[in-house]
Amino acid sequence: MVPGPGQQEPEHSEEERFLKSVTHRYHNPVAIRLGAGTVAQLPEILAGRRAVLVTFPEAEGLGLVARLRTILGDSLVAVEDRIEPNPDVSYLAAMYERFWREHARADVVIAVGGGSAIDTAKALMVGTESGRFDDLIALLATGKPFTPARVKALIAVPTTAGTGSEVTPWATIWDKAAGKKHSLHLPQTWPEVAVVDPELMLTLPASVTVQSALDALSHALESIWNVNSNPISDTYAIAAAREVIATLPALLKDPRNVELRARMALAALKAGMAFSNTKTALAHSISYEMTLRFGIPHGIACSFTLPMVLGRAVGVDPGRDAVLGAIFDENLEGAPRRLENFLHEVGVQTDFSAYGVDAEESRRMVMNALDGVRGKNFMGVRT
Numbered sequence: 001m002v003p004g005p006g007q008q009e010p011e012h013s014e015e016e017r018f019l020k021s022v023t024h025r026y027h028n029p030v031a032i033r034l035g036a037g038t039v040a041q042l043p044e045i046l047a048g049r050r051a052v053l054v055t056f057p058e059a060e061g062l063g064l065v066a067r068l069r070t071i072l073g074d075s076l077v078a079v080e081d082r083i084e085p086n087p088d089v090s091y092l093a094a095m096y097e098r099f100w101r102e103h104a105r106a107d108v109v110i111a112v113g114g115g116s117a118i119d120t121a122k123a124l125m126v127g128t129e130s131g132r133f134d135d136l137i138a139l140l141a142t143g144k145p146f147t148p149a150r151v152k153a154l155i156a157v158p159t160t161a162g163t164g165s166e167v168t169p170w171a172t173i174w175d176k177a178a179g180k181k182h183s184l185h186l187p188q189t190w191p192e193v194a195v196v197d198p199e200l201m202l203t204l205p206a207s208v209t210v211q212s213a214l215d216a217l218s219h220a221l222e223s224i225w226n227v228n229s230n231p232i233s234d235t236y237a238i239a240a241a242r243e244v245i246a247t248l249p250a251l252l253k254d255p256r257n258v259e260l261r262a263r264m265a266l267a268a269l270k271a272g273m274a275f276s277n278t279k280t281a282l283a284h285s286i287s288y289e290m291t292l293r294f295g296i297p298h299g300i301a302c303s304f305t306l307p308m309v310l311g312r313a314v315g316v317d318p319g320r321d322a323v324l325g326a327i328f329d330e331n332l333e334g335a336p337r338r339l340e341n342f343l344h345e346v347g348v349q350t351d352f353s354a355y356g357v358d359a360e361e362s363r364r365m366v367m368n369a370l371d372g373v374r375g376k377n378f379m380g381v382r383t
């Protein structure tokens with residue numbers, strides 16, 4: 001309403017100012033099935049198509065492969081379960097070439113597992129003309145978009161609550177021998193469907209529960225202190241971060257509680273929806289060197305710096321402060337300490353020194369990370 005003579009302009013909230021300042025886009029094409037027992041809907045989703053299951057080696061011993069064979073029947077044409085944490089070119093090459101030789105006629109890849117299983121499936125689903133993995137790496141090394149010669153559809157079934165890979169098009173392919181990583185992301189690598197079934201998460205060990213939950217928390221916060229943030233990703237991120245902080249301590253005390261597992265699965269899904277449109281920022285940029293050099297699991301490597309990164313984000317932009325305030329009950333001054341206490345409570349150290357990195361080395365690492373592709377997304381203090 002236009003103010004009349006003598007009337008004052010109404011006060012605008014930071015969100016209203018943000019909405020007025022620029023236009024925004026949000027896009028996520030993944031269909032989502034969420035809830036206990038949804039894994040049984042796979043035959044309906046496949047609709048007669050032939051599928052290869054890509055999963056983690058322990059899935060067989062856990063009875064998961066047998067259960068999926070029963071659910072899928074003849075639609076399941078093969079099982080690939082030799083995946084490893086942090087998929088690396090050293091073993092992906094042989095797996096990729098055999099996959100395209102043996103399963104060229106399969107229509108769909110069903111990825112069942114954590115981020116490594118889903119990322120491996122994304123690498124496998126993109127077929128080169130020659131069927132050679134080197135050709136895929138060469139295409140990725142150009143850093144330019146390309147259209148794959150062949151592609152299979154992907155159905156992602158996460159068994160951890162954290163990665164968000166089920167609602168993003170990205171996969172990280174490591175080359176530990178060369179000390180680097182490749183980022184795969186194409187319009188074709190969005191999953192067609194994410195099946196998020198908390199019953200598959202009931203037996204996760206405490207260590208993996210913590211690592212994946214903190215990965216989700218990092219995704220949520222990193223989408224906020226991000227130059228690509230937008231009001232839609234913010235909404236998902238606030239809900240996700242609040243829910244992870246509220247749920248994780250209770251879940252660690254009661255790991256077989258399906259309701260708590262469902263809450264954490266939903267929080268991780270929302271965090272995935274948030275960063276699917278913003279990508280990550282400084283904490284993830286730092287994590288890559290910590291994982292490559294020290295073998296720190298991703299969920300710890302990308303979260304132990306969150307209090308420090310939060311300290312660099314607060315007070316820089318009123319719009320970002322308003323969103324962060326919604327997570328930390330409007331107490332931004334005390335927020336880094338509160339986040340630090342939360343991480344300590346779930347057994348995660350927040351000092352570089354706890355990981356064998358001294359003060360000078362950690363400063364160099366942060367500066368390096370700020371210059372990295374993801375570090376450039378960070379909107380906070382850069383000195």
Ligand SMILES: [Fe+2]
Pocket residue numbers: 163215218219284298302
């Ligand atoms: Fe992550």
